[in-house]
Amino acid sequence: MARNLYFIGTAGCGKSTMVRAFHEWMASQGLDTVTVNLDPGAERVPYDIDVDVRDWIRLSDVMDEHGLGPNGAQVLAADLLAMNAGEIRDVMEPINTNYFLIDTPGQMELFTFRESARVLIDAFGREDSALAYLNDPALVKTPSGLISSVLLSATAQFRHVLPFVNILSKSDLLSPEELESIVAWSLDPLALYEALMADPATPKTLLDVEFMKGMETIGVYRKLVPVSSEVLSGFEEIYNQVQLVFEGGEDLRPD
Numbered sequence: 001m002a003r004n005l006y007f008i009g010t011a012g013c014g015k016s017t018m019v020r021a022f023h024e025w026m027a028s029q030g031l032d033t034v035t036v037n038l039d040p041g042a043e044r045v046p047y048d049i050d051v052d053v054r055d056w057i058r059l060s061d062v063m064d065e066h067g068l069g070p071n072g073a074q075v076l077a078a079d080l081l082a083m084n085a086g087e088i089r090d091v092m093e094p095i096n097t098n099y100f101l102i103d104t105p106g107q108m109e110l111f112t113f114r115e116s117a118r119v120l121i122d123a124f125g126r127e128d129s130a131l132a133y134l135n136d137p138a139l140v141k142t143p144s145g146l147i148s149s150v151l152l153s154a155t156a157q158f159r160h161v162l163p164f165v166n167i168l169s170k171s172d173l174l175s176p177e178e179l180e181s182i183v184a185w186s187l188d189p190l191a192l193y194e195a196l197m198a199d200p201a202t203p204k205t206l207l208d209v210e211f212m213k214g215m216e217t218i219g220v221y222r223k224l225v226p227v228s229s230e231v232l233s234g235f236e237e238i239y240n241q242v243q244l245v246f247e248g249g250e251d252l253r254p255d
């Protein structure tokens, strides 16, 4: 049974590049994956697309036919895609693979707030789905930025109610010290709180210990797993976490 792994995160956080890199890494381990592009507006995609929603809906056509700008057209295109969900599923269903690596549209709010995303997830099989949430290193390298990123990922979790792997994207762009701090903050809310208080740029009135405790209690506060699609690092741990979500940790690799 193929599993669906949705790559989500803010614009430019590295989703498409990670689909390519994870596909390559899985292949190097003897595991087959199938790439799916869900972005009707994608112009250049850095991997060979196996299933492409642009075969059904193209953003440029929607803009022309309905006289819309790019954002209005994305919203309409998402709804049109939902109407084609069954047909797309019929293309995916017979494919025999370990994971579908599903690349979502650049603008995270399209896939987080529109009902159409729920329709697609249901059509492709909700019980076999998980989210790979990519945190942008430019955002999470400050304590307040990391909190914002946790809140964004919490929104995605609440909307989709799916298991979740928390990824620190483009980790090669961070210094070893930055990387160490960020991972430490993601493991220990108290360490994050202390860093937040020590940061002169943080407005201290808005956030307090209770707020951070709340994030921990509701289960949205997770360890960040650093990954670099550039130097292909971190994929072993991502694979282990994904397998934990899907099969309780079973290794699919051939001996």
Ligand SMILES: Nc1nc2c(ncn2[C@@H]2O[C@H](COP(=O)(O)OP(=O)(O)OP(=O)(O)O)[C@@H](O)[C@H]2O)c(=O)[nH]1
Pocket: 010, 011, 012, 013, 014, 015, 016, 017, 018, 104, 105, 106, 107, 169, 170, 171, 172, 173, 227, 228, 229, 230, 231
């Ligand atoms: N250094 C470095 N750059 C990366 C990495 N992953 C992605 N990038 C770069 O980040 C930029 C955005 O990457 P994409 O994969 O297009 O990001 P995306 O989230 O798919 O972007 P949209 O779909 O447009 O929102 C590109 O210039 C990539 O080359 C990485 O691991 N390391």
Ligand SMILES: [Mg+2]
Pocket: 015, 016, 017, 103, 104, 105, 106
């Ligand atoms: Mg992309």
